[in-house]
Amino acid sequence: MTTQDMLDERYGRRRSPARRWLIAAGALIAVGVVALFGWFTVQGALDDVDSDTTSFEVSDEHSVTLGFQITSPPGSAVACAIEAQDEDHGVVGFRVVEIPASELHARAFREVIPTTALATTGFVNSCWVLPAPAG
Numbered sequence: 252m253t254t255q256d257m258l259d260e261r262y263g264r265r266r267s268p269a270r271r272w273l274i275a276a277g278a279l280i281a282v283g284v285v286a287l288f289g290w291f292t293v294q295g296a297l298d299d300v301d302s303d304t305t306s307f308e309v310s311d312e313h314s315v316t317l318g319f320q321i322t323s324p325p326g327s328a329v330a331c332a333i334e335a336q337d338e339d340h341g342v343v344g345f346r347v348v349e350i351p352a353s354e355l356h357a358r359a360f361r362e363v364i365p366t367t368a369l370a371t372t373g374f375v376n377s378c379w380v381l382p383a384p385a386g
Contacts, residue, residue, distance in 0.1 A: 309369070314344075316362070317373040326354060330348065343369075344365055345376075
């Protein structure tokens with residue numbers, strides 16, 4: 252009998268194969284959860300759309316011309332919500348612009364936002380990737 256066996260017997264410890272399997276299964280599940288979390292993180296980042304307002308021009312009290320650029324995944328259609336606000340930050344114009352798919356990663360646009368009152372600013376509120384058409 253080895254010293255380790257004598258100590259195990261003295262203190263009532265048992266080495267069972269079932270415990271090793273439980274530890275191995277737990278480690279495997281932990282690795283799977285980390286891998287799944289990583290995949291969801293990468294997948295979400297692949298569909299990110301970045302937008303920057305490059306210019307705006309208040310044409311008159313009924314419209315604002317907005318210049319903006321987007322960076323999106325190539326081959327994906329994108330929609331952007333563009334907005335005009337007055338001096339009190341009230342929304343006086345809002346429009347959703349659908350941008351067709353392109354193989355270019357970065358593109359620039361100019362769009363007119365109709366307004367209900369005189370605006371003092373225009374900007375891109377948000378952009379997102381549109382779902383692919385069925386079929």
